Amino acid sequence: MxxxxxxxxxxxxxxxxxxxxxxxxxxxxxxxxxxxxxxxxxxxxxxxxxxxxxxxxxxxxxxxxxxxxxxxxxxxxxxxxxxxxxxxxxxxxxxxxxxxxxxxxxxxxxxxxxxxxxxxxxxxxxxxxxxxxxxxxxxxxxxxxxxxxxxxxxxxxxxxxxxxxxxxxxxxxxxDEARKSPPKGTAWRKTPNLNAEYTSKMTEELSLIKPQSGRGITDFRLLLVGPIAAGKSSFINTVMSAFAGRVIHKASVGSSDNGLTNKYMPYPVRQEDGSCLNFRLCDTPGIGEHSAMDVVNLHFLLDGHLPNSFQFSHSHHVSTKTVGIPIVVILTKIDKLHEEIEDNLADIFKCQEIKAVVDQVSETLGIPPNHVFPVKNYHSEMETEVDMHGLALIALRKLICMASDVLEERISGSEDSLAESTAITESDTA
Ligand SMILES: Nc1nc2c(ncn2[C@@H]2O[C@H](COP(=O)(O)OP(=O)(O)OP(=O)(O)O)[C@@H](O)[C@H]2O)c(=O)[nH]1
Ligand SMILES: [Mg+2]
Structure with a gap:
């Protein structure tokens, strides 16, 4: 070791x-x-x-x-x-x-x-x-x-x-010996260059993915769960921006002790031509001491029991049943780790500090490191940035692929009643 x-x-x-x-x-x-x-x-x-x-x-x-x-x-x-x-x-x-x-x-x-x-x-x-x-x-x-x-x-x-x-x-x-260090600049995760060509290839690829037919399911629901102010709503805006080609501020973003988002809200994502993609990013209130998003509500949410726009409150609960849902971690705010990252986002897979955080998250949550995706969300930028899109799309692709795999398994497996396929995302701060 x-x-x-x-x-x-x-x-x-x-x-x-x-x-x-x-x-x-x-x-x-x-x-x-x-x-x-x-x-x-x-x-x-x-x-x-x-x-x-x-x-x-x-x-x-x-x-x-x-x-x-x-x-x-x-x-x-x-x-x-x-x-x-x-x-x-x-x-x-x-x-x-x-x-x-x-x-x-x-x-x-x-x-x-x-x-x-x-x-x-x-x-x-x-x-x-x-x-x-x-x-x-x-x-x-x-x-x-x-x-x-x-x-x-x-x-x-x-x-x-x-x-x-x-x-x-x-x-x-x-x-007192010199270390045999890996050559500087070796990537710990292989990814193509996060340039405009790559993001346009990714957006095209992701726009073609559809839920397997046979159950009347029209879209994947990708659920964002995480602490207050982790950047869940910002991630939704970042993904929307990547497809729209302009900076989008649809999901409300900001800092509030009790959490800013207070509804379960599935957002459709549109391409530049206005057409909707076959997935929705579902925003939820942040988890925190004074948040209405508690373990009971979280279970119901994971079971698919909550209606759209469900307003969370401490006294308003639903009923229970649990399903195994695959987890991907979106590691937000990586630009805050240190200043060089802010300027060299395309090089984050060469940065050993990011790797250490990814490994730590993977170990703490017991999920493989390749299910942890560092991203930087729009927060102060006025113009679109292609490397930010690249990172968000890499994470999104994993989410959609996992949702698709689960759906396929369930359709081809037992005929249990499944209303929609859901992949859960944990968002966390670096
Ligand atoms: N520097 C930086 N700031 C970010 C990033 N993502 C989000 N933020 C900022 O973090 C704050 C909280 O972001 P939100 O997207 O509202 O977080 P949330 O998880 O939706 O929060 P709640 O709805 O309150 O649970 C905002 O001020 C964002 O601008 C990021 O990747 N980098
Ligand atoms: Mg929010």
Whole structure:
């Protein structure tokens, strides 16, 4: 198993360590090797310099570098090369290094502790970690940078979102060798150039797809479900824009604590000549603490029980029955990941940071990475942008193909009563 650290992140750590090119070899992974301090010490004691990396479910990555080997005993140990760092905060690249202010107390060695920097400036966990039902790990350690490490006025909340929960924790051995990096610019997902020729080929191809005849089904219904302000309505506008050849603002978009969309609304999509395509993009209210879109309503929606324009409210529920519906994740707002992406959208499949987020989403939701589609929606643009269309159409094609496969299966399979074929899309923020 190779670890989760991307080449870009290794480059950043290499610079922080600062002496020469570095290689990183995964020694310990909490998901692979066990969640006890004994599991950590068995793999990481006497291994020379190491870097510990914590990945939390809010999209933050942080950890610590130790320039000397971890040991099972010895208490406070000096290390003038140690530091605590952050690489990502809430999905955004935030790079900071926190150096020791008390070098003699930079590390703390104890058989009961996993990596422990300073006086719990960063302690991952003690003894054994409990596993949450969603597969995350409740580290019982602490992040309190500022005691024996300089905090540089960054709050701990702004490093770990105030939680010691992780989806993964890794410890790498760091050695003085140059990495055999994949050549820069290698794409992690093969896609054609996202140019005008490609988008026009895609729009033509998608305009020809129809539900299989035999059930009176006239269109595919593609359901957008996700948190408030994830960009569900914006994605609908982006797809509409790709087919219309101009920027469309049909679905209402904006930011509101309780969610902006408050209806289930299936939008038809039109081509430049005004003709409707054989699918509808179904907008729904965002899921959130104060939203009327709760689990009960979501189940009914998935069962196809909600009429068009159904107005969601906390007191208005329908009835239940569940069907297996394929899921595709539309990963919105990738332009917010870092500035270069905004300018080079066509290169996102070469960007290791996007790959890391795609892999993380895939792992967290238990769906294959090739069902996760990064997109950027129209938000401030005045003119159409062909690469944005390309990304949205790639996602749309997968949605329609999956809906078509399910429909075909159901038509050729048992004669159960099926009113319409639905593929569900989860939309999430990067
Ligand atoms: N930068 C950026 N902003 C986006 C993107 N997609 C959506 N937005 C912005 O995010 C905000 C919320 O977008 P909406 O499309 O209204 O989100 P929603 O999921 O429909 O939200 P609700 O209807 O409230 O659940 C708006 O201000 C959009 O302009 C994107 O890809 N990039
Ligand atoms: Mg909306």
């Amino acid at each position: 190779v670890g989760r650290l991307t080449e870009d992140q290794m480059d950043i750590l290499e610079n922080m360590i600062g002496s020469s090119p570095k290689s990183f070899k995964l020694l310990y992974s909490i998901t692979r090797d066990g969640r006890s301090a004994a599991d950590f010490h068995q793999r990481c004691d006497n291994q020379g310099p190491t870097v510990t990396v914590l990945y939390n479910p809010r999209g933050s990555i942080y950890g610590g570098y130790a320039g000397v080997s971890w040991q099972s005993s010895g208490g406070y140990t000096a290390d003038d090369t140690a530091f605590i760092f952050q690489l990502l905060f809430s999905g955004k690249r935030v790079v900071n290094t926190f150096r020791p202010k008390n070098v003699s107390k930079a590390l703390y060695f104890c058989h009961d502790d996993s990596p422990h920097f300073g006086a719990q400036d960063l302690k991952a966990f003690s003894k054994i970690v409990s596993l949450n039902t969603d597969g995350t790990f409740n580290l019982n350690g602490k992040l309190a940078v500022g005691t024996y490490y300089h905090s540089n006025n960054v709050t701990n909340e702004n490093i770990n979102n105030g939680i010691m929960v992780v989806t993964e924790m890794e410890v790498y051995a760091v050695s």
